[in-house]
Amino acid sequence: MERKGRLGFVPARYGDGVVGGAEAVLREMAHGLAQRGWEVDVLTTCARDHFTWENVFDPGVETVADGVTVRRFPTVISTARAERAQFNAAISAGAPLAMSEQERWMNDDLRLPEMFHYLLDHSDEYRALVFAPYLFWPAFACGQVAPDRTILMPCLHDEPEAYLDIFHPVFSGSRGLWFLSDPECDLARSIHPRLTDYEVIGSGLDVPAHYDPEGFRARHGIEGPFVMYAGRREGGKNWEAMLDAFARAVVNGGLPLSLVTMGHGEVVAPPEIADRVFDLGYVSEAERNDAYAAATAYIQPSAFESFSRTMMEAWLAGTMVIAAGASAVNRWHCDRSGAGLVYDDDDEFEECLRFISEAPDAAAGIAAAGRQYVLDHYTWPPVLDAVERSIDAWLPWS
Amino acid sequence: MRILMVSPYPPARDGLANYAVQEVKRLRADGHDVEVLSPGPSAAHHHLDLVGVRGALALARRVRGYDRIIVQYHPNVFFGDRPTPSERSRTYAALAVAFRAAHHVEVRVHEYPHAGAETRGEATAARQMWAAVDRISVHTERERGELATAFGIAPARISIEEHGANFEKRTNLDKVDARARLGLPADGFLFLAIGFVQPHKGFDRAVRAFSGLAEHGCRLEIVGSVRLDDTDYVAYVEDLRALVSATPGANLREEYVSDAEFDIWIVAADALVLPYRLIWSSGVCERAALYHRPVIASRIGGLADQGGAEMMLVDDDRELAIAMRSLAGLVDDVRITGNWPGADRTAVMDEIRLRASRRSPAGASMGGTQTVAPVRQTAPLRRLRPLTMPDARSARPGASAMKRVVRRLTAWQTDPIIKQVNQLQQAAIEAVADRPADPSVPASGPTAR
Secondary structure (H helix, E strand, O other): OOOOOEEEEEEOOOOOOOOOHHHHHHHHHHHHHHHOOOEEEEEEEOEOOOOOOOEOOOOEEEEOHHHOEEEEEOOEOOOOOHHHHHHHHHHHOOOOOOHHHHHHHHHOOOEOHHHHHHHHHHHHHEEEEEEEOOOOHHHHHHOOOOHHHEEEOOOOOOOHHHHOHHHHHHHHHOOEEEEOOHHHHHHHHHHOOOOOOEEEOOOOEOOOOOOOHHHHHHHHOOOOOEEEEEEEOOHHHOHHHHHHHHHHHHHHOOOOOEEEEEEEOOOOOOHHHHHHEEEOOOOOHHHHHHHHHHOOEEEEOOOOOOOOHHHHHHHHOOOEEEEEOOOHHHHHHHHHHOOEEEEOOHHHHHHHHHHHHHOHHHHHHHHHHHHHHHHHHOEHHHHHHHHHHHHHHHOOOO | OEEEEEOOOOOOOOHHHHHHHHHHHHHHHOOOEEEEEEOOOOOOOEEOOOOHHHHHHHHHHHHHHOOEEEEEEOHHHHHOOOOOHHHHHHHHHHHHHHHHHOOOEEEEEOOOOOOOOOOHHHHHHHHHHHHOOOEEEEOOHHHHHHHHHHHOOOHHHEEEOOOOOOOOOOOOOOHHHHHHHHOOOOOOEEEEEEOOOOHHHOHHHHHHHHOOOHHHOEEEEEEEOOOOOOHHHHHHHHHHHHHHHOOOOEEEEEOOOOHHHHHHHHHHOOEEEEOOOOOOOOHHHHHHHHOOOOEEEEOOOOHHHOOOOOEEEEOOHHHHHHHHHHHOOOOOOOOOOOOOOOOOHHHHHHHHHHHHHHHOHHHOOOOOOOOHHHHHHHHHHHHOOOOOOOOOOOOOOOHHHHHHHHHHHHHHHHHHHHHHHHHHHHHHHHHHHHOOOOOOOOOOOOOOO
16 A cells, blocks of 8 residues: 555643553554554644643654654643533433533533644645544544544443534544444444444554563562552542452452552552552553563453453463453453453452462463464554555545 | 634534634635634633623733734624623623724624614614724625614625635535435435524425425435524424424434534535525535535525525425425426526526526436536527427317317327427437537537627
């Protein structure tokens, strides 16, 4: 295919210290395509955190690895976001919102007027503009500036916001949609009666050359079996609920497990397990990979997943995954790979933990299939091939 | 030049925001430094509650730093809901202050109270505001006259800005692909009514006028979202749903469509039906014109003056029904009114031929897809009147009766011949129309003699 024309990738956040699956996928995809010879821009905010959206990176243009040009635009939050909080409560409760209320909900948050107008002026210079995730203002507002060349990677979860009418135009009017998994695609089709062109491209991962589990234990002074959670420690990921369930399971069930966690967000462990919870905060990718390899199992408590990179990372390290069945994506991966356990309530969660505690060899045997599952489906070369094919089909070079 | 645009703005989805962003894009492309101020948070650089005296005075403090202020004017932005005459008076006066504070103010009037001012005080204040504006523009000649009359403004001060001047296409699909994309049948005549579903859009009138057309293979698609925050609108939509469900071939799609999809719907349609009860100028008409789709619309507001779209204007529901039947090819008398080319004889002749072709079954390739070249090629054939039997009437006593008898006796021989001749004429017209035009013969050009 002809790798001609400039590609613009528009993650809500980009750069060191940014935690988030959608952002990671878009970053690696952008750099992967740049390595294949594409001219790539990243258009993003100056924010690192998706709660405060505080501008921590400098606005402007810089060239980073692989020749990727990064254009940063300042976020603007000009209100107290009180109205958004009210609407959030209504959305969570399933109360219907009028269209004007949905628009106010969207606009009472971070906004990017400078990015919007940059795209208004320059969108014609891009062959494709790739936005992710669907939920935030950058993809919603800026993704509608040049819909004929917009590809949305929604990273859709079965969350109340997904059902708001306000999102119909971006799912039906963009040039194309890239989904990360079949269940995500099924969900989108069930919500939006008329999707634009779409393709399930999956997501790729870089395969670590080696792991150092013993070094990880030594560096952090961690002994004995432990389970692990990496990512955003927040309610939306069921983090607190899982922490409570873990505490009940290990205390009441007498399980010899600790919990190692890393990522972004506050960790307030119940007092009875405070000495068993290790919060490492933000760590390097290499350190995180070593942690996966050292863990007895990885816990994925989130019900809102469109792909779950962390499950793949755990499987690559040969580690068992214990995942919440509330996410169709989690269940789909575990069923397809045969390398993960799924729980639907706290009792099942405790039994999963008991299994890996009492039968670690059997657990390791089950988990072994996970690495090949990831290698077969989710490495970057075939994903980037699919990405290039759909760009060529939807937006042929002229 | 440093310009401040005052307007509702995306991602809000309404006609004014859509209009404004297209003008901003054009101005920025022309090299101007354009910032936008919207009434609430949006993609605009600034936002400000513009309602009432407070809003107008806040605006006054913002305008001084710009060379040019462009206001996309709609009363709701500045006056809020149901203001009293005294509230309006004060707001007009405050807006006059704001406009005087600016170096240069242009007001694009999209809507205004057509009855003018209710009290003498309001009239005075309104005149002050309009006097403070350097350039007033509307979209149509009719709006110019009405605005001038309503507020005592000299018509010469009001210019006409084409509604679609900054509009750009948002899809490159053709009709076949557009229908496939929307999951619509490839065949059949498709009427489209699109926009926010509100009482004043009159989509219910389209449904009633459509009644009976489904049996001729026609469809009516009503596409648009409902603003649920207005109880009148909700009641209207419930009535519309019931009406649609009782009308075969009609379909109501309560969808919040993207800008691109809006255009895809237009491309998929053979004709748009816009039986507005109230409108001053229509962005939908302009978008239809971009894709050369004919529009049936009410003869209200400034629609008759809007350039671009091929319009069939109707005065009542009966005319609406006739117009829909006509465009669908069910009656021969299709009249498109207004919107003639300027003083260009060749263009006018082309237009005459094109419109005339649509009024006869021979030229009825619906939906504005007929081009001038085939119309010209088929003209000699179309000028031949269909063969009919000679008139049987006679002034001589008894001759008429005799002729009728002869006709009855010979009809079994003559009628098939007449039918065959007329079919040959029709086939010849179609064959010529389908033949590619001779590239050496210009479709438009100087006429001989």
